[in-house]
Amino acid sequence: MTFPGKFNDSLMADQLHNVSLSFLVDDLQIRQGGVAANICFGMGVLGGNPILVAAVGHDFDDYRLWLEDHGVDCTQVHTSTKAHTARFMCTTDQEQNQIASFYPGAMSESGELDIAVVQSRLGGLDMVLIGADDPEAMIKHTNTCKELGIAFIADPSQQLPRLNSDQTRAIVDGAAFLFNNEYEAQLIEQRTGWSHEEILDRVHVRVTTRGKDGAHLTSRDGLDIVVPVAQEKSIKDPTGVGDAFRAGFLMGLEWDQSVERSAQVGALLATYVIETVGTQEFTLSKTGFLDRLARAYGQQSADDIRDHLICHHP
Template sequence: MHLAICGSIATDHLMTFPGKFADSLVPEELDKIALSFLVEDLDVRRGGCAANIAYALAKLGHRALLVGAVGHDFDVEYRGWLDDAGVDTSGVRVSETRHTARFVCTTDAAFAQIATFYTGAMAEAREIDLSTLGDFDLVLVGPDDPEGMQRHTRSCRDRGVAFAADPSQQLAWADGELIRDLVDGAAYLFSNDYEAALIEQKTGWTPADVQAHVGTRVVTRGKDGVSVYPADGPAVEVGAIEGVVAVDPTGVGDSFRAGFLAGVAADLDLERSAQIGCTIAASVVETKGTQEYELTRDGFLKRLGAAYGDTAAADVDAGLKLG
């Protein structure tokens, strides 16, 4: 299966605050908020939702085309890193004037996060014509320049190409009309539980309405695992990996999506696909940075088997091309 992963490519600046943001918030004074948090460390990492997903897919043995817009600084080191990992970066547009997007995030002791995102070259994603980049079996349209997201989504619909909708971070500011346009007709809709509620609130759709506009809904629930709602049949519930020592939640959702898509590409069922997603997500949450984790075939299958059983591990072993 040929996959294209469209979305943000960014540099992550990750910081850790030892206290809790909530302790510094005064509810009745939030309109005057002016806070500064003294952080303990700073990690500068490679990131961006699409890059994280494409990287994780490569770790799972699947070479996907990365589609997004970057600055010239991307060619200094980031492109080589992804190429070496097994990502196809030929679909990346390089801006003549803008820097690569930048994500600045502070995580507190309760794993709450406050983040800002500099768009930079990502704004030029709208200039990318997906139809010129080849033929695809499935396109994931992740958080990106809004006009770029719409262009990619409409290109898929117009050409009859299956697509997965993953608006995630863009839901906070998007209105119901835009969200409906990005979701309608998707073969898969990815969200976490909060984002699922936000989609319903902003579109005015009930869960049943959302389901009627997509094929399969995939709702991640953090430590409570994931719920997968197919177009037909009962929901599939998969628990999260137990015994995880959480270090940084950044990029965990991206890695889950990659794992799920790797399962779909290997023609595995929804349960196995979700189990792959949960297993690789456990590795990411235990690591600082979104592309810094180690993944070996034996270690991955052992962890998956311990959580979901020997039959699950055997099915995944037969389906994936892990190194």
């Protein structure tokens, strides 16, 4: 929501013990989001068959249809009987000050989901990304993947501040991939007490995204490459770039590409998100995507994924 004034004009210093404020806002926009749904959406649009594993509320029906229309399997979501789907509500004033609330709602029930059950129902899982969620659920899903030998990706992002040292170690240790931005990278090192090298001993590949400075791929085996960003046409709204990068990266892996090529696909998908307001509002065309990939990373890059890419829009 947008408040066409300044919050500051309504906040009285001597009345802060007794706040009762209502702002008359002049704009309301409702957008889809959530890290799991954003990542699944991007994968679905690129032609993948991602499975969304998350807890939602009864208000999920419209969102479910939208995601299914874009190739996302929503059969494994847990629907709460008590709470609504998680949502973030934010009011911004003229000076870009924000008053926001995050309602986790049904997300608090994600511990009721069981990756072992999902795996047996669907007959095998290629890889599980464990993103920001209820902390107990994140640990539970990580442990299940370890027990069942399912390759998993550690992507704790916004939940890092809520994870203690043991929990952060459990989530990182043994991951096929660790995703973090630069800030999260430092936080992970601080929380785990492990240096970058010690982390590399415990994960297959660490992917550190650095905003406009690209993505840094490192591994114990000496992988050390920076994949630069793909040139964006304009910057409209950076929300969701990290999720889009992951979606493209995972599709690259799905198509048996190298991690470098996969990161290029991720970086290009991230630019589509930057160029649109919202996280799931971009549209792709196969020729447009391949053309931009070739311009950013060379013709070979486009040729390598040409036969795999399906731009899936209803």
